[in-house]
Amino acid sequence: xxxxxxxxxxxxxxxxxxxxxxxxxxxxxxxxxxxxxxxxxxxxxxxxxxxxxxxxxxxxxxxxxxxxxxxxxxxxxxxxxxxxxxxxxxxxxxxxxxxxxxxxxxxxxxxxxxxxxxxxxxxxxxxxxxxxxxxxxxxxxxxxxxxxxxxxxxxxxxxxxxxxxxxxxxxxxxxxxxxxxxxxxxxxxxxxxxxxxxxxxxxxxxxxxxxxxxxxxxxxxxxxxxxxxxxxxxxxxxxxxxxxxxxxxxxxxxxxxxxxxxxxxxxxxxxxxxxxxxxxxxxxxxxxxxxxxxxxxxxxxxxxxxxxxxxxxxxxxx
Amino acid sequence: xxxxxxxxxxxxxxxxxxxxxxxxxxxxxxxxxxxxxxxxxxxxxxxxxxxxxxxxxxxxxxxxxxxxxxxxxxxxxxxxxxxxxxxxxxxxxxxxxxxxxxxxxxxxxxxxxxxxxxxxxxxxxxxxxxxxxxxxxxxxxxxxxxxxxxxxxxxxxxxxxxxxxxxxxxxxxxxxxxxxxxxxxxxxxxxxxxxxxxxxxxxxxxxxxxxxxxxxxxxxxxxxxxxxxxxxxxxxxxxxxxxxxxxxxxxxxxxxxxxxxxxxxxxxxxxxxxxxxxxxxxxxxxxxxxxxxxxxxxxxxxxxxxxxxxxxxxxxxxxxxxxxxxxxxxxxxxxxxxxxxxxxxxxxxxxxxxxxxxxxxxxxxxxxxxxxxxxxxxxxxxxxxxxxxxxxxxxxxxxxxxxxxxxxxxxxxxxxxxxxxxxxxxxxxxxxxxxxxxxxxxxxxxxxxxxxxxxxxxxxxxxxxxxxxxxxxxxxxxxxxxxxxxxxxxxxxxxxxxxxxxxxxxxxxxxxxxxxxxxxxxx
Numbered sequence: 055x056x057x058x059x060x061x062x063x064x065x066x067x068x069x070x071x072x073x074x075x076x077x078x079x080x081x082x083x084x085x086x087x088x089x090x091x092x093x094x095x096x097x098x099x100x101x102x103x104x105x106x107x108x109x110x111x112x113x114x115x116x117x118x119x120x121x122x123x124x125x126x127x128x129x130x131x132x133x134x135x136x137x138x139x140x141x142x143x144x145x146x147x148x149x150x151x152x153x154x155x156x157x158x159x160x161x162x163x164x165x166x167x168x169x170x171x172x173x174x175x176x177x178x179x180x181x182x183x184x185x186x187x188x189x190x191x192x193x194x195x196x197x198x199x200x201x202x203x204x205x206x207x208x209x210x211x212x213x214x215x216x217x218x219x220x221x222x223x224x225x226x227x228x229x230x231x232x233x234x235x236x237x238x239x240x241x242x243x244x245x246x247x248x249x250x251x252x253x254x255x256x257x258x259x260x261x262x263x264x265x266x267x268x269x270x271x272x273x274x275x276x277x278x279x280x281x282x283x284x285x286x287x288x289x290x291x292x293x294x295x296x297x298x299x300x301x302x303x304x305x306x307x308x309x310x311x312x313x314x315x316x317x318x319x320x321x322x323x324x325x326x327x328x329x330x331x332x333x334x335x336x337x338x339x340x341x342x343x344x345x346x347x348x349x350x351x352x353x354x355x356x357x358x359x360x361x362x363x364x365x366x367x368x369x370x371x372x
Numbered sequence: 373x374x375x376x377x378x379x380x381x382x383x384x385x386x387x388x389x390x391x392x393x394x395x396x397x398x399x400x401x402x403x404x405x406x407x408x409x410x411x412x413x414x415x416x417x418x419x420x421x422x423x424x425x426x427x428x429x430x431x432x433x434x435x436x437x438x439x440x441x442x443x444x445x446x447x448x449x450x451x452x453x454x455x456x457x458x459x460x461x462x463x464x465x466x467x468x469x470x471x472x473x474x475x476x477x478x479x480x481x482x483x484x485x486x487x488x489x490x491x492x493x494x495x496x497x498x499x500x501x502x503x504x505x506x507x508x509x510x511x512x513x514x515x516x517x518x519x520x521x522x523x524x525x526x527x528x529x530x531x532x533x534x535x536x537x538x539x540x541x542x543x544x545x546x547x548x549x550x551x552x553x554x555x556x557x558x559x560x561x562x563x564x565x566x567x568x569x570x571x572x573x574x575x576x577x578x579x580x581x582x583x584x585x586x587x588x589x590x591x592x593x594x595x596x597x598x599x600x601x602x603x604x605x606x607x608x609x610x611x612x613x614x615x616x617x618x619x620x621x622x623x624x625x626x627x628x629x630x631x632x633x634x635x636x637x638x639x640x641x642x643x644x645x646x647x648x649x650x651x652x653x654x655x656x657x658x659x660x661x662x663x664x665x666x667x668x669x670x671x672x673x674x675x676x677x678x679x680x681x682x683x684x685x686x687x688x689x690x691x692x693x694x695x696x697x698x699x700x701x702x703x704x705x706x707x708x709x710x711x712x713x714x715x716x717x718x719x720x721x722x723x724x725x726x727x728x729x730x731x732x733x734x735x736x737x738x739x740x741x742x743x744x745x746x747x748x749x750x751x752x753x754x755x756x757x758x759x760x761x762x763x764x765x766x767x768x769x770x771x772x773x774x775x776x777x778x779x780x781x782x783x784x785x786x787x788x789x790x791x792x793x794x795x796x797x798x799x800x801x802x803x804x805x806x807x808x809x810x811x812x813x814x815x816x817x818x819x820x821x822x823x824x825x826x827x828x829x830x831x832x833x834x835x836x837x838x839x840x841x842x843x844x845x846x847x848x849x850x851x852x853x854x855x856x857x858x859x860x861x862x863x864x865x866x867x868x869x870x871x872x873x874x875x876x877x878x879x880x881x882x883x884x885x886x887x888x889x890x891x892x893x894x895x
Contacts, residue, residue, distance in 0.1 A: 202850035311795030320733035
């Protein structure tokens with residue numbers, strides 16, 4: 055038994071693969087461009103489902119004694135100006151949205167009206183959570199969210215620029231922007247509430263995706279020193295192949311860690327986890343099919359300024 | 373690379389032991405009060421409670437300052453018999469404007485007004501700009517320093533008053549902190565329905581005692597120096613009240629709700645400090661037979677007739693109170709008036725049931741995720757995977773230890789952060805393992821492969837974690853509420869990951885190598 059545990063039981067990818075990823079660079083870039091364009095279109099129509107963090111307003115989460123009867127609930131609340139009554143996870147959990155009210159007193163009254171109306175229609179109903187966000191705050195939260203996103207991108211750009219070359223930095227940041235647009239498209243399709251937690255999710259995806267790119271780039275940088283005459287195209291292919299087990303392995307562990315959150319984490323956190331899962335898939339594939347080709351285009355002649363023409367055959371690996 | 377001096381080994385072991393020790397407070401209660409027993413706090417989203425974001429009405433602060441400035445200007449110009457027309461506060465532009473009848477007296481006026489600019493919060497830094505035009509128009513504008521000073525002062529005072537009011541209600545462990553320039557965050561653990569507290573905070577509770585002007589003609593516009601104020605019980609009834617404040621609620625030392633034994637009504641009894649007692653005595657002796665209005669936030673609570681001079685500095689307010697409203701008023705009067713009105717701009721309340729649900733869901737996800745990651749590492753990396761798993765457990769312990777030390781708040785997104793750290797933490801080990809394996813396949817003997825593997829993986833680990841670190845520091849700075857908790861756990865997680873992957877795993881592997889001297893690495 056112990057002996058069995060000692061050795062790795064499986065490998066994700068066999069050793070010494072020589073997959074020529076750069077052959078797919080045009081298809082990769084084109085697919086990515088199409089998906090990102092579609093995502094941007096989705097961002098404008100139908101747009102994101104703004105949560106109250108960013109839209110302002112009131113959200114109440116209530117629990118009904120039995121499975122909720124939405125007809126009764128909607129009927130009871132029709133007089134108080136609700137903006138949506140929907141199931142929230144379990145069948146007896148209901149989320150009620152109210153539009154932004156003018157001032158705290160109005161908000162309080164609106165909440166009270168909903169409570170009274172609910173208690174009349176469904177006796178024994180319980181308010182589990184009330185969130186009210188004023189319009190001034192929501193605009194500010196949105197601005198801060200965007201600011202965090204922008205500054206993070208800038209810092210990643212500067213960091214990679216310092217540690218690598220500018221081609222790497224530009225490649226990484228362009229890829230990250232493409233990743234973000236796709237994530238936004240995902241949010242637009244799935245209709246998850248876009249709120250502060252989602253900004254956190256996008257930033258996490260960003261961090262994870264950068265992490266992934268850095269590992270591949272790191273190997274490219276190392277190989278650039280090691281194989282001074284290998285054409286950049288082959289060198290990038292080699293680097294991706296060499297790091298493939300790690301890239302997929304780490305994606306697997308983060309995926310495995312996020313999966314239970316998506317399935318059992320409860321409604322408020324599962325949206326976050328689904329975005330993470332999507333981001334892992336996008337981030338991993340973009341390391342190989344987007345970030346690497348961009349580096350190839352940008353670095354074709356620049357990263358190899360001091361060496362012989364790229365026609366020479368690559369030296370055999372040890 | 374693979375050699376550990378005895379000192380280093382001991383140091384690493386000590387750090388791990390310390391981590392375990394620091395985690396203990398989360399599991400067992402403090403055995404003695406003198407121990408520094410820090411533990412992780414549960415966020416309001418997990419334990420239930422209310423979060424209120426209050427905004428100080430800065431316009432009101434500025435308006436009050438301008439109004440008092442108008443008074444000061446009047447007082448300053450009186451001795452020199454400098455006449456003027458149209459003295460008014462211009463709240464739009466944060467200034468007071470007046471026009472001299474005789475432009476020739478401009479130098480005198482400026483000289484008389486000059487001392488006003490010195491009257492600021494910090495001595496020596498004027499908070500007013502004094503300007504004039506040749507036609508005799510003088511403007512006193514609050515400058516940026518002045519505005520900022522007033523704002524800071526108003527928020528600080530407000531926090532103090534808010535704290536006193538909340539303490540009076542007996543809420544356990546309320547957290548009241550400042551946010552930004554004009555906001556106050558109030559966190560109330562265990563309070564699901566914050567309406568009573570919102571009501572308490574929603575009133576400035578500025579109480580004044582002023583004379584009712586008996587000479588004013590009912591129905592006519594009030595004479596200058598008077599204002600018409602509505603009665604609290606019946607807003608349609610108004611009384612002309614002098615603007616001049618005879619005694620201020622700030623001079624109160626105590627206020628209590630009581631039941632008047634004669635009438636059976638609820639009243640609020642109060643006591644003045646020496647200053648208030650003196651002024652109250654003087655006003656009441658000078659005005660026997662007149663009506664004295666007790667005004668709270670521009671509403672008259674009651675306006676009794678003064679029957680005899682009140683010299684003891686004590687009195688009672690009656691005004692159709694219930695037990696609750698009398699108690700509330702007493703609380704407000706004891707705690708003092710807010711310098712400006714507060715508005716609730718954000719409110720989040722979570723019931724304890726939902727909190728418990730969230731904890732359960734988070735814990736289940738954490739457990740399953742942990743098992744999945746451990747199993748993956750064991751299956752795909754064998755012995756070295758198990759080393760990584762052991763390091764992962766210590767990683768969790770150290771993370772919890774640091775979070776406890778910081779007395780960090782664990783929120784639902786924070787729990788997600790821990791889970792993500794689990795996934796990301798093994799990345800360092802995967803990098804190392806893959807590297808060692810590669811070096812070993814390239815024909816290096818075991819020790820050399822380990823040496824090279826760890827060494828080369830290190831720069832990659834550092835670079836990849838540095839970028840993630842940067843992204844989350846940004847999130848911490850710009851995020852708010854639960855998102856901050858998420859950023860904290862991830863940031864702490866990266867630090868502990870670097871330690872465990874770099875030190876602990878390497879130590880395990882090195883010990884194992886020394887003990888077994890393998891011919892071949894099980895990678």
